Structure formats: structure tokens, C-alpha cells
Amino acid sequence: MGREPEVSPALPTSAGPAASVDAVTAPFPAVAALAPQTALEALAGPPQRFLASAWPWRSLAYLLAGLVPGSAFAAVLTPVRVMGGPAAVPVSLAVAAVLLTPVARFERWRLRYADRQPLRGLPGGWWPGWREAGHTLVGLFALWWVDLLVAAAAIGGPVVLILSPVVQPTAPEGEATLAETFAGSAVGLLLVPVAAYTVSAWAGARAAMARAMLLPQEAETREIARSRARLVDAFEAERRRIERDLHDGAQQRLVALSMKLGLAGLDLPPGSPAALRLDEARELAGQALGELRELIRGVHPQVLADRGLPAAVRDVAGRSPVPARADVALDRRLPERVEAAAYYVACEALANVAKHSGAGSCTVRGRLRGARLVLEVADDGHGGADPARGTGLTGLADRVAAVGGTLTVESPYGGPTTVRAEIPCEW
The missing domain is CATH 1.10.287 (Helix Hairpins)
Structure with a gap:
């Protein structure tokens, strides 16, 4: 006897009859582009979106945070360099060795400002590995000066020009006229976007370098x-x-x-x-x-095996008690393990929306970004989802981690909530 077509697992229906994906008339949250995860990804987006986002500020915070260990290192070594002598180099290396551990851990922490992607496989011990040590030494002896110059130019230039009508006298002969000072302010305002791009580009490059040196060996991974x-x-x-x-x-x-x-x-x-x-x-x-x-x-689910992830997600969204919109666009079939993990993320996330969120609508969006599948489930509920209070999200994170992916949950109190899974498609 032939198989009868299967459908995805039914979600809780206590809120009423399941809503059809195509027939839902309730308003949906805007299906926005997938959020960039690094400063370099943000730079590649539309200028208006980049300038209105938090990425320029995150990038500036990343560079300014890097000045802390560099300034401390320079302050300690300044007396040694002033005195000079044959002991200057050994003392410098000894100070760097003492600062190696705290600076390496600080570098791990500040990377989150320019790169939201977690550092999977990072050594968990207190003492850093040789690659972390090399990255820290390069940062202390060289790169923090570049951070300082970029941050100073990005902040100082526009600020001085914008405030020129206030800080620069305008009356006596030989000094700037009022028109010139206000022209300087206009130039300063025009330089703000340039400064934002400059800071983000350097911060993105620094973060990419840090990620490349802090991650385990490629062969081991x-x-x-x-x-x-x-x-x-x-x-x-x-x-x-x-x-x-x-x-x-x-x-x-x-x-x-x-x-x-x-x-x-x-x-x-x-x-x-x-x-x-x-x-x-x-x-x-x-x-x-x-x-x-x-x-x-x-x-x-048979629908997943027969028709792929987009059809399976549409099917489970159509059974959701909360009006759900599915927008999963893929140009090819993915490995079975990837489709299965993404499907269960969608099922569990939609079940959580129905049970706990109090949302009026939700969206499921999936796209291929390079060699990764990115699946997001967003709702307009009250937020406050905490993986520590239950096993559902923890189990999802474990399932995604089993296929080499990551699961992140953004759920501030008051909402909205976004569950995001990133799964590599090629191992």
C-alpha cells in the first residue's frame, strides 16, 4: 500500500482554528532583511540603513575599548623607554607577558561590538593559546596606535568643524568670518557619514583579523x-x-x-x-x-523529505494558532541534516509563540547567506523569553549545535522576540 502524504507536526490549537498562510488578513510585522552580524556585513548594506543602525556606534565602541589595554601598556612602558638602556627591551617583553592573559580575555569580550557571531571552539582556559598571544602582542605593540588615530580622526575632525562657530572667533579682521565658520560646520556634518564608514571599515577589518587568529586551526575545526x-x-x-x-x-x-x-x-x-x-x-x-x-x-515529516524546507515551513506555519507568514526562499535543496534542524527550529519557535508570547502575528524567514542557512522566527509578543527558564530553547540550541550551527534569541521585555538559527550547509 502506498504512503499517504504526511504533514508537519500540529501545533497547539488552544487559541482557535489554525490560520492559513495564504488567507491570513491580520497585519504582519515587516519582513526585514536578515540583520547583519558583523560590521563588514553592515557596510555592504544600503547606506541609509547602515547610517541609521547601531553599527557605527558599535564600531566606535570597539575601537575605543581597544585603547584601554594599549594605553595601560604605553603608560607602564613610558618610564622604561625614557630611561633607556639595555634593559628596555627585556622589561617591555616582561610587561607584555604579564598583561597577556587579561588583555587576551578582554579582546574576546570586546569582539562582540564588531562581530555578533560567537567564537565557537574558543579555548576555555584562563591562559591563552599561542595564536591568542600573538594577536595580543601585535595589538599592544602596533595596532592600538592605529585604533587611536582612526578614532581621533573620526571624532575630532567632524566635531571641531561642527563646533567652529562656537570655538572660533569671528569678528576681528584676519580671523574667520561668520559665513566661513558656518561653512565649516556644514563640512563637518558632511564628514559624519564618512567618519562612520571609516570607523566601521577599520573595526570590521580588526574584528575579522581577531576572529581569524582566535579561532582554532582550520584543519582541526x-x-x-x-x-x-x-x-x-x-x-x-x-x-x-x-x-x-x-x-x-x-x-x-x-x-x-x-x-x-x-x-x-x-x-x-x-x-x-x-x-x-x-x-x-x-x-x-x-x-x-x-x-x-x-x-x-x-x-x-514526509513533507520535508518530499518537497523540501520551504514547503515544510509553509505547512507548519499554516497550522499555527497565531497568524504566521512563511518567507523561506532557497534556490536548491539542502543537506538532509540541515533541513531537519531548520524545520524543528521553526516548529519549536512557532509552538513557543503560540504558548508563551501573547503575539498577534509572527513571521518565519529563511535565506541562504553564502554557505550558511539563516532562519529567523520573529513575533510581536511581549518578549522576555529566557532559555534558562525552560528546556525548549536549550534543546533547540543543542540540536542546531549538533549540525555545527548557532542559535541566538533576542527577546527584550516588551518585545519583539527573534529566534535566529545559522546553520552551515557545507562542512
Whole structure:
């Protein structure tokens, strides 16, 4: 007997009948472009969006934070350099060695301002590795001066020009006229976007350099990823086998049982005690069949295997009690483990929206960004989602981590909430 088409797991329906994806008329949150995760990604976006975002300020904060250890290092070494002598170089290296550990940890911390992507695989110990040590030494001896120059030029130039009518006299002969000072202010205002791009470009380059030096060796990372991929593939293959055995075995027997009970009821007088008991047995068989089908869908939904992630997400969004809009656009099928992980992120996130958010609508958006699948589920609820208060989001993070991805949750009190999964498609 051929398989009947499967659908995705049903979501809670306590809020009313499921809303159709295409027939929803309630207003949706705007489906915005996927948020940039680094300063360099933000620079590649539209200028108006970049200048209105927090990235120029985040980049400036990243550079200014880098001045703290550099200034401390310079302050300690200034007396040594003034005195000179053969001990200057050894003392400088000794001071750098003492500052190595706290500066390395500080560098890890400040990277979040210019790069939101977590540093997976970063050594967890107190003492930094040799790559971190090299990055820290280069930063202390050289790069912090560049940070200082870029930050000073970006802040000082526009600020001085903008404030020129206040700080520069305008009356006596030989000094700037009022028109000239206000012209300087106009030039200063025009330099603000240039300064924003300059600061963000340098901060993005510095963050990319830090990420390249702080991450583990590429070969080690690749081997770990391949090993994890083999385990996930084996797990998914076993899930498919269980789903197939349940579908072709127990489910078909329950269907046959329900049909035989129905045929047997035709031979009994309507309303007789035996006919009533047979009807009850048939109803119980139907309930068991429905529960088994839900179990099969949970093990591995057939719509995902047959039609891919976009169709599966549209299907589960259509069953959501909260009006949901699905916008998943992919130009190819992804590896099975990637599609399965992304699908369960969408299912669990939509279930959480229905249970806890109090939202009136939500969106599911998925795009390929390079070699990564980025899936976002956003709602307009009251926010305050905390992974520490339950196992749902923690379980999702573990599932995504199993395929080499990351899960982030942004849920300030008052909303909105965005669950974002980034999953590599090529290991």
C-alpha cells in the first residue's frame, strides 16, 4: 500500500482554528532583511540603513575599548623607554607577558561590538593559546596606535568643524568670518557619514583579523565538523528507518483493523450492544491511528523529505494558532541534516509563540547567506523569553549545535522576540 502524504507536526490549537498562510488578513510585522552580524556585513548594506543602525556606534565602541589595554601598556612602558638602556627591551617583553592573559580575555569580550557571531571552539582556559598571544602582542605593540588615530580622526575632525562657530572667533579682521565658520560646520556634518564608514571599515577589518587568529586551526575545526556530520547523518538515517517502519508496519495494520471493525459493524443490528461496543473499538482504533501518525510526523515529516524546507515551513506555519507568514526562499535543496534542524527550529519557535508570547502575528524567514542557512522566527509578543527558564530553547540550541550551527534569541521585555538559527550547509 502506498504512503499517504504526511504533514508537519500540529501545533497547539488552544487559541482557535489554525490560520492559513495564504488567507491570513491580520497585519504582519515587516519582513526585514536578515540583520547583519558583523560590521563588514553592515557596510555592504544600503547606506541609509547602515547610517541609521547601531553599527557605527558599535564600531566606535570597539575601537575605543581597544585603547584601554594599549594605553595601560604605553603608560607602564613610558618610564622604561625614557630611561633607556639595555634593559628596555627585556622589561617591555616582561610587561607584555604579564598583561597577556587579561588583555587576551578582554579582546574576546570586546569582539562582540564588531562581530555578533560567537567564537565557537574558543579555548576555555584562563591562559591563552599561542595564536591568542600573538594577536595580543601585535595589538599592544602596533595596532592600538592605529585604533587611536582612526578614532581621533573620526571624532575630532567632524566635531571641531561642527563646533567652529562656537570655538572660533569671528569678528576681528584676519580671523574667520561668520559665513566661513558656518561653512565649516556644514563640512563637518558632511564628514559624519564618512567618519562612520571609516570607523566601521577599520573595526570590521580588526574584528575579522581577531576572529581569524582566535579561532582554532582550520584543519582541526574541519575534522571535528566532519565527525559531527557523520554522527548527525547516522542519527537522521535511523530516524528515517523508524519512520518508515512505523508507516509501513504499525500504521497499515491499524488502518486494516479500523476497516475490518467497520465491516463487522455492518453485520450487526444498528443500536445493539454488540454494535455499540464495536463502534467504541473502532473509535479507539482511529484515535490510536491518529496518535501514531502524529508520532511519525514528529520522527521525520514526509513533507520535508518530499518537497523540501520551504514547503515544510509553509505547512507548519499554516497550522499555527497565531497568524504566521512563511518567507523561506532557497534556490536548491539542502543537506538532509540541515533541513531537519531548520524545520524543528521553526516548529519549536512557532509552538513557543503560540504558548508563551501573547503575539498577534509572527513571521518565519529563511535565506541562504553564502554557505550558511539563516532562519529567523520573529513575533510581536511581549518578549522576555529566557532559555534558562525552560528546556525548549536549550534543546533547540543543542540540536542546531549538533549540525555545527548557532542559535541566538533576542527577546527584550516588551518585545519583539527573534529566534535566529545559522546553520552551515557545507562542512
